[in-house]
Amino acid sequence: MIDEATASLQVQRFVGLRGFPTAAAGQRELIRAMQGCVDARAAQSIADDWLSTETQSPYPTDIRRKISEQPHARKARCPECNGDGWLPRVKLVTYKSNSFALDASEDITHMTYADQLDLRSKLHGPNAQPTPGLKRQDILSCVVPCRCLSPTHKALTEGR
Numbered sequence: 001m002i003d004e005a006t007a008s009l010q011v012q013r014f015v016g017l018r019g020f021p022t023a024a025a026g027q028r029e030l031i032r033a034m035q036g037c038v039d040a041r042a043a044q045s046i047a048d049d050w051l052s053t054e055t056q057s058p059y060p061t062d063i064r065r066k067i068s069e070q071p072h073a074r075k076a077r078c079p080e081c082n083g084d085g086w087l088p089r090v091k092l093v094t095y096k097s098n099s100f101a102l103d104a105s106e107d108i109t110h111m112t113y114a115d116q117l118d119l120r121s122k123l124h125g126p127n128a129q130p131t132p133g134l135k136r137q138d139i140l141s142c143v144v145p146c147r148c149l150s151p152t153h154k155a156l157t158e159g160r
């Protein structure tokens with residue numbers, strides 16, 4: 001939702017189009033419809049789109065339809081995952097001896113890539129000296145669901 005003044009700015013751009021409501025009540029309905037946009041940028045792009053193809057003023061239903069056709073107008077892009085819904089993670093995992101059962105998993109995404117490479121070469125490089133009895137460790141890349149994912153999506157990925 002955007003505020004009335006922001007929505008009004010974009011609606012006023014339709015003023016030169018045929019059929020633009022002269023009555024304040026009619027304009028208010030257009031503004032109310034435009035307020036359904038998620039942010040000012042979305043409202044601007046709705047108006048841009050309409051003005052680039054239409055000569056007739058939109059009705060409130062036209063604006064609502066345009067908004068529903070634009071996924072980004074409805075849903076704000078998540079700042080964490082940029083709308084992907086998934087976040088890349090790097091993990092240092094420790095297996096229980098001689099199995100692939102996880103003993104521990106440490107998130108090392110915050111480490112620099114150079115440090116991760118360094119750690120990887122310590123574990124697997126030519127100079128790595130596996131000690132008998134030492135727990136096996138590995139570095140894995142994975143993705144985890146972002147908190148912006150819908151509850152349905154989360155339910156599908158839980159328990160993995």
Ligand SMILES: [Zn+2]
Nearest residue numbers: 078081146148
């Ligand atoms: Zn997200």
